[in-house]
Amino acid sequence: MKFLPGILLSILVLASCTSKFGKVLKSKDKEYKLKMAEQYFAKKDYTKAQQLYTDLLPLYKGDPRFEDIYYKYAYTAYYQKDYMNAENLFKTYSENFPNSAKVEEMEFMRCMAYYKQSPKVDLDQTNTTKTIALLQAFITTHPDSKRISEANDIIDACRKKLELKEFNNAQLYYNLGYFKSAGVAFSVLMDDYPDSDNGDLYALNSIKSYYKYAQNSIIDKQEERYEKVIADVNDFEQRFPSSKLTDQVETFKNDSENNIKKLQTINNEQTKAATKR
Numbered sequence: 673m674k675f676l677p678g679i680l681l682s683i684l685v686l687a688s689c690t691s692k693f694g695k696v697l698k699s700k701d702k703e704y705k706l707k708m709a710e711q712y713f714a715k716k717d718y719t720k721a722q723q724l725y726t727d728l729l730p731l732y733k734g735d736p737r738f739e740d741i742y743y744k745y746a747y748t749a750y751y752q753k754d755y756m757n758a759e760n761l762f763k764t765y766s767e768n769f770p771n772s773a774k775v776e777e778m779e780f781m782r783c784m785a786y787y788k789q790s791p792k793v794d795l796d797q798t799n800t801t802k803t804i805a806l807l808q809a810f811i812t813t814h815p816d817s818k819r820i821s822e823a824n825d826i827i828d829a830c831r832k833k834l835e836l837k838e839f840n841n842a843q844l845y846y847n848l849g850y851f852k853s854a855g856v857a858f859s860v861l862m863d864d865y866p867d868s869d870n871g872d873l874y875a876l877n878s879i880k881s882y883y884k885y886a887q888n889s890i891i892d893k894q895e896e897r898y899e900k901v902i903a904d905v906n907d908f909e910q911r912f913p914s915s916k917l918t919d920q921v922e923t924f925k926n927d928s929e930n931n932i933k934k935l936q937t938i939n940n941e942q943t944k945a946a947t948k949r
Contacts, residue, residue, distance in 0.1 A: 693720055702731045706741070713744050722748035739769050746778070750785060759785035780819050783807045787826055793837050800830045835865050839874070846881055851888065855881035872915040875908045883924045886931075895935050898928040 696708045709724035725745040732738045746761035762782035766775050783806045789799040807823045807830075814820070842857035858878035862871050879901055886897035905925035909918065 697723060697727070702728060706732070706737070709741075709744075713748070716751070718748040718751045722752070739772060742768070743774060743778075746781075750781065753788070755785045755788045759789075776814050776817055776819075779810055779813070780817070780823070783810055783823070783826070787830070790830065790833065793833055793840065797834055797837055800833055803827075804830045831865070835861070835868060835870075838864065839870075842874075842877065846877070846884075849888075851881045851885035854878075855885060872908070872912040872917050875904070875912065876917045876921055879904045879908065879921055879924050883928065886928070891935070895932055898932050898935075901925065901928040 696705060699705050705724050706728055709721050709728060712718075712721035712724065722745065725741055725748060728741055729738070729745065732741055742761075742765055746758060746765055749755075749761055750758035759782050762778045762785060765772075765778045766782070769775065772778075783803060786799050786803040786806060790797070790803060791799070804827050807827050810817070811820055811823055817823075838857070838861045842854055842861055845851075845854035845857055855878050858874045858881060862868075862874040862878065865871070865874075868874070882897065882904060883901045886894050886901060889897055902925050905921050905928075908915070908921050912918070915921075
């Protein structure tokens with residue numbers, strides 16, 4: 673029970689603050705409300721600041737201070753992690769104040785709002801793709817911006833996320849035994865991200881997938897599919913001459929060549945047997 677006075681004090685303080693804000697919210701004095709909104713914003717109490725700015729926006733339309741109110745109003749949404757609303761507010765700011773010195777900042781923050789909505793790798797990546805497109809447009813529109821480096825870093829992070837999602841999808845095909853689909857997916861992944869540090873790994877996985885596809889094919893189709901594996905290995909050696917994975921890749925080439933020889937031997941023996949009949 674010795675904690676009761678402290679709890680009561682906290683309740684009284686909270687009630688007092690709530691009561692004070694309630695009076696501010698109900699005030700008809702727009703200058704007073706603006707002053708308090710600015711104070712709440714400065715103290716990072718964005719919930720209260722947002723409520724007051726919401727009331728103030730229609731009252732200050734046409735006033736020189738309207739732009740600053742709208743600017744801070746947009747940030748109250750962003751700082752409360754209401755990124756969908758913030759994205760729309762940043763966009764609208766740029767449309768309403770096209771000559772403002774803050775347009776560049778608002779366009780970048782719109783990109784950031786999309787980036788903040790980019791989900792985990794295994795979920796739909798529409799917002800990630802949108803982030804890249806918006807940032808590329810930002811870089812084109814503001815080539816001298818001090819935010820270019822950060823924009824490029826975010827684009828790289830987004831592309832890595834998309835690359836990982838694409839890799840996971842390809843790996844899933846392989847794990848499920850859809851080897852042809854896996855081979856195609858890894859090959860597309862390699863082409864989609866030609867500068868990736870994992871390009872040789874994707875190529876190896878594609879070769880491995882096509883090898884498994886050949887192994888599991890009917891006899892009549894195996895030889896041409898092993899030949900594709902060999903062709904892909906030759907392409908790998910040209911494309912990644914210094915890869916540490918070359919030995920693994922060579923194994924699939926050697927095994928494919930040996931399997932082709934076995935198939936040809938069997939075919940020749942069957943041909944001879946048929947001729948004797």
